[in-house]
Amino acid sequence: MTDPLPTATAQPPRPRGFLAAWLLSTDHKRIGIMYLAALTLVLAAGAALGVLMRLSAVAPGALLNARHYNQTFTLHGVLMIFLFVIPGIPVSFGNFLLPLLIGARDVAFPRLNRLSWWLYLTGAAVILSSLFLKGGPLDTGWTFYAPYSVQTRTQVSFAVVGVFILGFSSILTGLNFVTTIHRLRAPGMGWLRMPLFPWTLYATGWVQLLATPVLAVTLVFIVLERFFGVGFFDPAKGGDPILFEHLFWIYSHPAVYIMVLPAMGVVSEIVPTFARRTVYGYRAVAFSAVCIAAVGYLVWGHHMFTSGMSDTSRTLFSLLTFLVAVPSGVKIFNWVATLHGGSIRTDAPMLFALTFIFLFSIGGLTGLIIGSLAPNLHVHATYFIVGHFHYVMFGGAGMAFLAALHYWFPKITGRLYDERAARAGWVLLFVGFNLLYFTMFVLGLQGMPRRYFDYPARYFPGHMTATVGSWILALGLAVVLGNLLRALRRGAPAPADPWGGTTLEWTTSSPPPPENFEEIPVVTRGPYAYGEGARR
Ligand code: HEM
Numbered sequence: 001m002t003d004p005l006p007t008a009t010a011q012p013p014r015p016r017g018f019l020a021a022w023l024l025s026t027d028h029k030r031i032g033i034m035y036l037a038a039l040t041l042v043l044a045a046g047a048a049l050g051v052l053m054r055l056s057a058v059a060p061g062a063l064l065n066a067r068h069y070n071q072t073f074t075l076h077g078v079l080m081i082f083l084f085v086i087p088g089i090p091v092s093f094g095n096f097l098l099p100l101l102i103g104a105r106d107v108a109f110p111r112l113n114r115l116s117w118w119l120y121l122t123g124a125a126v127i128l129s130s131l132f133l134k135g136g137p138l139d140t141g142w143t144f145y146a147p148y149s150v151q152t153r154t155q156v157s158f159a160v161v162g163v164f165i166l167g168f169s170s171i172l173t174g175l176n177f178v179t180t181i182h183r184l185r186a187p188g189m190g191w192l193r194m195p196l197f198p199w200t201l202y203a204t205g206w207v208q209l210l211a212t213p214v215l216a217v218t219l220v221f222i223v224l225e226r227f228f229g230v231g232f233f234d235p236a237k238g239g240d241p242i243l244f245e246h247l248f249w250i251y252s253h254p255a256v257y258i259m260v261l262p263a264m265g266v267v268s269e270i271v272p273t274f275a276r277r278t279v280y281g282y283r284a285v286a287f288s289a290v291c292i293a294a295v296g297y298l299v300w301g302h303h304m305f306t307s308g309m310s311d312t313s314r315t316l317f318s319l320l321t322f323l324v325a326v327p328s329g330v331k332i333f334n335w336v337a338t339l340h341g342g343s344i345r346t347d348a349p350m351l352f353a354l355t356f357i358f359l360f361s362i363g364g365l366t367g368l369i370i371g372s373l374a375p376n377l378h379v380h381a382t383y384f385i386v387g388h389f390h391y392v393m394f395g396g397a398g399m400a401f402l403a404a405l406h407y408w409f410p411k412i413t414g415r416l417y418d419e420r421a422a423r424a425g426w427v428l429l430f431v432g433f434n435l436l437y438f439t440m441f442v443l444g445l446q447g448m449p450r451r452y453f454d455y456p457a458r459y460f461p462g463h464m465t466a467t468v469g470s471w472i473l474a475l476g477l478a479v480v481l482g483n484l485l486r487a488l489r490r491g492a493p494a495p496a497d498p499w500g501g502t503t504l505e506w507t508t509s510s511p512p513p514p515e516n517f518e519e520i521p522v523v524t525r526g527p528y529a530y531g532e533g534a535r536r
Pocket residue numbers: 046047050051053054073074076077078080081084085140141142143386390393394398449450451452470473474
């Protein structure tokens with residue numbers, strides 16, 4: 001497909017009119033800001049659906065009937081996964097910061113970047129249109145498992161086509177970032193002088209490029225099945241429903257790393273700044289990102305231990321799953337080692353980054369529990385799983401998103417936010433989060449299945465606790481986002497480097513000028529040179 005939009009170059013003169021100036025812009029900073037606004041909206045809408053589900057769970061039938069409950073958790077999952085965490089940090093902070101971090105004027109293909117943004121909007125519109133069409137939004141769960149997704153009369157096709165379009169957006173962003181990092185690093189910035197956030201965007205870019213096409217194929221199969229009954233997944237026609245699960249998870253497990261690697265990159269930027277210390281083991285942190293991306297392709301089968309697989313393959317998938325824990329552990333070890341002996345400041349970005357480390361560790365450790373065969377059989381398809389993936393995706397990627405939002409807010413907007421309100425929001429988020437999702441571990445161990453609309457009375461206390469947690473969590477989110485919205489208009493002007501950061505984005509004004517730098521910087525040292533501790 002060729003770029004259908006009129007040419008708008010990154011240089012001024014910009015197109016006339018406020019809306020055109022934004023929507024037709026090829027400036028990575030403007031595109032990043034528009035994505036950021038869209039993602040924040042999705043997060044808020046998705047959280048509202050989450051709260052609705054929790055309300056329904058303490059009074060089954062009072063708010064939502066069974067079918068609406070299914071549609072609610074599906075829409076919640078689809079919004080959060082495909083429109084929030086997967087595009088997430090790369091399209092927003094990656095777009096805004098990658099060129100700044102490596103000392104470039106823009107990404108390698110600015111017009112392709114604009115096309116990715118338009119594909120994101122189109123995909124979102126197609127998915128949301130299902131709300132207004134006959135049959136209503138899909139009720140398959142965000143995993144679209146066959147055969148149900150082939151049979152249900154809800155609008156599966158629209159959702160699936162929307163996700164297909166989003167896939168192209170994701171592939172193009174990955175391609176753009178990989179090329180940008182290869183071609184546009186500032187003079188003197190060898191690979192081992194590149195900051196860690198670009199390293200993770202690089203690893204993520206390859207996963208986006210190589211894994212996303214598998215999802216695209218899978219989604220095409222669903223549509224073909226629905227319209228023509230071709231029989232890929234239908235045993236009566238010689239097909240196999242398990243094939244769907246394989247194809248789906250061959251993409252969707254690596255997708256977890258599309259969500260989490262950039263989050264790790266954000267944390268790797270914030271930790272040295274607020275510990276005022278060079279990252280301990282920079283090389284190990286950089287290479288572990290690439291290792292995680294590589295091993296991440298090999299473990300999809302751990303989603304299918306109970307679906308019917310040979311014992312040999314189950315054992316292998318379990319082993320490989322444990323292998324991913326190694327590079328993740330390397331990162332956590334190195335962050336903690338960086339903190340050790342640092343002089344730590346706990347401003348909001350650091351609080352959120354530390355929260356990432358804490359919650360993601362719980363998510364990772366419970367991941368090892370469900371990656372082992374025997375416990376997996378016990379907790380499969382229970383709330384334990386829901387607890388696990390919220391610790392990873394919300395506690396991990398979501399918290400890193402909030403960390404990034406606070407860390408780079410002054411750079412992006414040129415304003416400072418109120419630190420007290422940010423901390424108050426953080427406390428609420430932290431308490432609400434753990435009340436909500438830790439309770440889910442307990443409920444899961446007790447046997448409460450996920451995606452069930454109603455349940456025996458003995459699970460009620462757990463559900464009630466989780467629901468109270470969801471209120472505190474939602475309030476925290478409102479305080480955090482409200483504080484930032486307010487700062488957009490009322491915040492004091494931000495200096496170029498409010499935190500004392502050492503990477504290149506802090507050397508230019510807040511917000512940066514259209515061309516990013518007065519003059520392209522020449523790099524002569526590693527990215528986190530604090531005091532004489534400059535990296536070897
Ligand atoms: C980054 C943020 C989040 C992500 C990525 C996320 C993702 C998901 C996903 C993928 C599901 C699975 C749906 C399914 O089983 O098909 C889910 C379920 C659920 N989520 Fe979230 N979610 C997020 C935030 C929230 C919030 C803020 C709340 C509540 C305030 C929430 C409450 C729930 C509940 C209650 C379920 C239903 C579990 C079930 O019935 O199986 N989530 N979420």
